[in-house]
Amino acid sequence: MKRRNFLFTLLSANLGLGLKALPTTEVPEGSKKDLLQKDTISVDDNIITFYLDDIINPLKIIHISDTHLWMDDERGEPFRKYSNRMAGAYNETKHFRTEAITNPVDSFEEVLELAVSKNADLLALTGDIFSFPSEAAIEWVHKKLESSGIQYLYISGNHDWHYEGMKGSRNELRDIWTKKRLTPLYQGNDPLMASYRINDIKVLAIDNSTYEILPEQLDFFRSNTKGDSPVLLMMHIPLYAPGRPLGYGCAHPSWNAESDSLYQIEKRERWPEEGHTKVTMDFYDQVLSSEKLIGIFTGHVHRQSIDIIRGKPQFATKPNSTGAYLEINILPLNYL
Numbered sequence: 001m002k003r004r005n006f007l008f009t010l011l012s013a014n015l016g017l018g019l020k021a022l023p024t025t026e027v028p029e030g031s032k033k034d035l036l037q038k039d040t041i042s043v044d045d046n047i048i049t050f051y052l053d054d055i056i057n058p059l060k061i062i063h064i065s066d067t068h069l070w071m072d073d074e075r076g077e078p079f080r081k082y083s084n085r086m087a088g089a090y091n092e093t094k095h096f097r098t099e100a101i102t103n104p105v106d107s108f109e110e111v112l113e114l115a116v117s118k119n120a121d122l123l124a125l126t127g128d129i130f131s132f133p134s135e136a137a138i139e140w141v142h143k144k145l146e147s148s149g150i151q152y153l154y155i156s157g158n159h160d161w162h163y164e165g166m167k168g169s170r171n172e173l174r175d176i177w178t179k180k181r182l183t184p185l186y187q188g189n190d191p192l193m194a195s196y197r198i199n200d201i202k203v204l205a206i207d208n209s210t211y212e213i214l215p216e217q218l219d220f221f222r223s224n225t226k227g228d229s230p231v232l233l234m235m236h237i238p239l240y241a242p243g244r245p246l247g248y249g250c251a252h253p254s255w256n257a258e259s260d261s262l263y264q265i266e267k268r269e270r271w272p273e274e275g276h277t278k279v280t281m282d283f284y285d286q287v288l289s290s291e292k293l294i295g296i297f298t299g300h301v302h303r304q305s306i307d308i309i310r311g312k313p314q315f316a317t318k319p320n321s322t323g324a325y326l327e328i329n330i331l332p333l334n335y336l
Helices: 074-087 104-117 135-148 170-186 215-223 278-289
Strands: 007-010 040-044 047-052 059-064 122-125 152-154 193-198 201-206 231-234 293-298 305-309 312-316 326-332
Touching (some): 047 293, 059 104, 104 135, 135 170, 193 215, 201 215, 215 278, 278 293, 293 326
Parallel strands (some): 059 122, 122 152, 231 293, 293 312
Antiparallel strands (some): 040 047, 059 326, 193 201
16 A cells, blocks of 8 residues: 555644644645545644545544543552552643633543544543552443443553552553553453554554553554554554654653653652663654554643654644543545
8 A cells, every 4th residue: 555645734723733834735736636646634623634545434533641530449548658649630620621620530521421422433542541540440430431332442651550659660560550450441452552443444552651662562563554454553652753852752762761850759660771672662663664554642741732753643632631632533535
């Protein structure tokens, strides 16, 4: 399949995406036929629409990240010394549209109801749905999702499995609390990587919540981008985008111990002296060179943004703790 060429159309002057404008692909006079053979993307506030020339069935995804639910009960008492800081971090927020006072519980319920009302094909939860691995919060979310009847995917963020100050490496703690608490949300899928075929699109979920990629995840991405299906990639932490800060940190060249200014506040293992592994850097190159990949969707940075990296669009969403979400529509190019 040919390499995709994207025409980006901004439907308002400043979309809150960190951009003032994006150039459109130049089309020679009299070449309207050529234009109709190219895939396009339109961005309108928090609605992202792909028009693809090689699909038949429309697809709608509601994407959320960073709800930061902090609810807990008596089962969390033995872990209070590890959860206290994050338990008080998002108790009250301002709604991303109205600026009215809200909170993570109301925000999650609001978007879940929206996804159901819009008959979304998928609800994508890309991490930090929880501020720490609270049994009460995880059970509440799982019950809400299952009772809604909506198809969903979940991939963890760094806070979902992190108790601040608890001893252990990032990989060890992720493995421990995934198995002890988060397992039901994966619906039998591998917590580190999963593939969902929905209509004509393949949606890949890959856990990069440690900022690093494992060899099996790199192999998984390679094997799942060999077919003819267009691919969306869902992760928690954005890929490095030139000019962006360390929050866009998966494969960021400055990610290392020297640049890690938050490890003491977050009471966690410091980033390694040597920076990223070769596997992580190879993953970065593999993703951005994939002809099948049409877009990357992330959270973590708590702002809505878009970066075009080597021609690939990467979107981050505002935190769902404020009610925010992205609506992703994938439509045939000739869709009316």
